[in-house]
Amino acid sequence: MYGGGNLFETPKLDELRNEDPIKLKEFEDRIERGEKIEPNDWMPALYRKQLIRMIEQHAHSEIIGALPEGTWITRAPGFKRKMSLMAKVQDEVGHAQLLYSAAETLGKSREQMIDDLISGKSKYSNIFNYPTFTWADCCFISWLVDAGAIVNQTANARGSYGPYCRALDRICAEESFHLKYGHHCVIHLATGTPKQRKMMQEAIDRWWEPLMHFFGPPDKLSVHTETLVKWKVKMATNDENRQQFLDMYVPKIWELGLTIPDPNLKKNAETGLWEYTEPDWAEFKRVINGDGPCNKERLAVRRVAEERGEWVRQAMLAPQSKYVVPLA
Amino acid sequence: MESLDPRIARLEISDDAILQPKEALDQLVTYEVFVQKKDKAAFEHVGIVHASDVEMAFIFAKETFSRRFTCFGMCVVETGKIRITGYTDNDNNIYDQVAKVEHGDGPEEIYEIFHLKKRGKQHVHIGSVEAESYDNALYKAKVLYDDEKPKFNVWVIKNSDILFSDEDDKAIWDTLSDKKYRDATAYRAMDKIKKFKEEQLNQ
Known part of the structure; x- marks a missing residue:
């Protein structure tokens, strides 16, 4: 579970002006009633476009997100941790498959999505452009990045598009052990030797800012998302998700005697909201546009996997059958 | 920065290779x-x-x-x-739009029928019919399986097109008992946190 902080394009008003007003009303009424939209239903072009973009970004995040953790499988401390981490990484890659399938029902082929990932046209969660220097970095991802993704995705599972909701339900159920595993790893380090504690603390210091970025730009900087909220594409704002995460996990970090590298972080007793230093959004922009420490190598690993698998796909091609869009 | 990913180091992957455009969809x-x-x-x-x-x-x-x-x-x-009907919503039953087709132009064979009984849920197998074409199968399904509740979508599939798992091979679905690490219950750690907190207090 690695999806978070989706970036939406600014919807253009004329895109909606071209839609059939009667069909648009039926579509919006259906969502209003709480009914799901299915692939064969009429939908506005903007809805289709934004959903493809969102589900595709989520799928890419699962695949790329498996890389920084995957690098630690061979070096995980002990057989038990190796087994757990291997199972987790395998799950995440499987979840990418489920998500690609859901996006495909909207009419974009899987191959096109993979091509767009490799060429850098499509985005994925920015946080995976940072390196995992130590085992503690890997533990941080398993616990806290997963936790952040769960906050985002449980919100999305209440959305309006049937195939995406079904995929998310399945993913959430399959993942029940991931978060517990991550927490277990962090507890082990935090309650361990001074050296282990130091390693865990350093990981938190490194990853806190990317994790704050993970939920996406603050609402006051985000593009106009009213339509996306009405259509139940976006179920909670970036700030809402960030607040919920802080509320659930800051106490859990503090109880382990670990500190968070933000002197302004505190819960305002009156508003019930967390106050924090805004992370550096210029850095976020710079990294998401390709200039992060690991952007190039993440895509390089995918590109090589694609290239080296080509002969297998070619060998498997059955020319008597043609690709069609899945039904549901 | 030198890569921390063993794949990059071992496979000698260069991260600045120029992407070659692929020729055809595979x-x-x-x-x-x-x-x-x-x-x-x-x-x-x-x-x-x-x-x-x-x-x-x-x-x-x-x-x-x-x-x-x-x-x-x-x-x-x-x-x-898979032959699919249109989708309906509200309380509209898709079977109400199915025309009477008493015969088909093919040999009689078994067709499997799947219903969508709630929008947002999955299609579920409801039964099979012997028919001479897809349309004939759909009409027979209407006669046999259309109760009072609305069906929003129907899938009709020839039995001979489906690959079923073998009844005798049920053992392939068993989960190995030594995979406990895939369960959340394998990661209980509250004792550790409690002990840690007590130690902190005593210091």
């Missing part, structure tokens, strides 16, 4: 997957896989959809071989 065929969640339960749609042929599709489907949930049987069918 997308494989789409198959729809159905599982039985309980013994003798109806098959339910769970998702899709891409594969070169139906047997490979079955193997991929087993990997993707039977790993974590209970599974007692599975079947796969090429997406293009």
Whole structure:
């Protein structure tokens, strides 16, 4: 579970002006009633476009997100941790498959999505452009990045598009052990030797800012998302998700005697909201546009996997059958 | 920065190679997957896989959809071989739009019928009919399986197009008991936190 902080394009008003007003009303009424939209239903072009973009970004995040953790499988401390981490990484890659399938029902082929990932046209969660220097970095991802993704995705599972909701339900159920595993790893380090504690603390210091970025730009900087909220594409704002995460996990970090590298972080007793230093959004922009420490190598690993698998796909091609869009 | 990823180091991957545009789409065929969640339960749609042929599709489907949930049987069918009706909503029954087709132009064979009984949920196998064409099968399904509740969509599939798991091979669905690390209960750690907090207080 690695999806978070989706970036939406600014919807253009004329895109909606071209839609059939009667069909648009039926579509919006259906969502209003709480009914799901299915692939064969009429939908506005903007809805289709934004959903493809969102589900595709989520799928890419699962695949790329498996890389920084995957690098630690061979070096995980002990057989038990190796087994757990291997199972987790395998799950995440499987979840990418489920998500690609859901996006495909909207009419974009899987191959096109993979091509767009490799060429850098499509985005994925920015946080995976940072390196995992130590085992503690890997533990941080398993616990806290997963936790952040769960906050985002449980919100999305209440959305309006049937195939995406079904995929998310399945993913959430399959993942029940991931978060517990991550927490277990962090507890082990935090309650361990001074050296282990130091390693865990350093990981938190490194990853806190990317994790704050993970939920996406603050609402006051985000593009106009009213339509996306009405259509139940976006179920909670970036700030809402960030607040919920802080509320659930800051106490859990503090109880382990670990500190968070933000002197302004505190819960305002009156508003019930967390106050924090805004992370550096210029850095976020710079990294998401390709200039992060690991952007190039993440895509390089995918590109090589694609290239080296080509002969297998070619060998498997059955020319008597043609690709069609899945039904549901 | 030197890479920390063993793949980069070992495979001598360069991260600044120029991307060669691919020539043609090599997308494989789409198959729809159905599982039985309980013994003798109806098959339910769970998702899709891409594969070169139906047997490979079955193997991929087993990997993707039977790993974590209970599974007692599975079947796969090429997406293009499924005949689908239109979708309805509210209380409109799709069977109300099905015309009377008493015969078809093919030999009589078995067709499997799947219903969508709630929008947002999965298609579920409802039964089979012997018919001479898809339209004939759909009409026979209307006669046999249309009760008072609305059906929002119907899938009609020739039985001969579906690859079913073998009843005698049920053991392939068993989960090995030594995979406890895949359960959340294997990661209890409250004792450790409690002990840690007590130690902090005593210092």
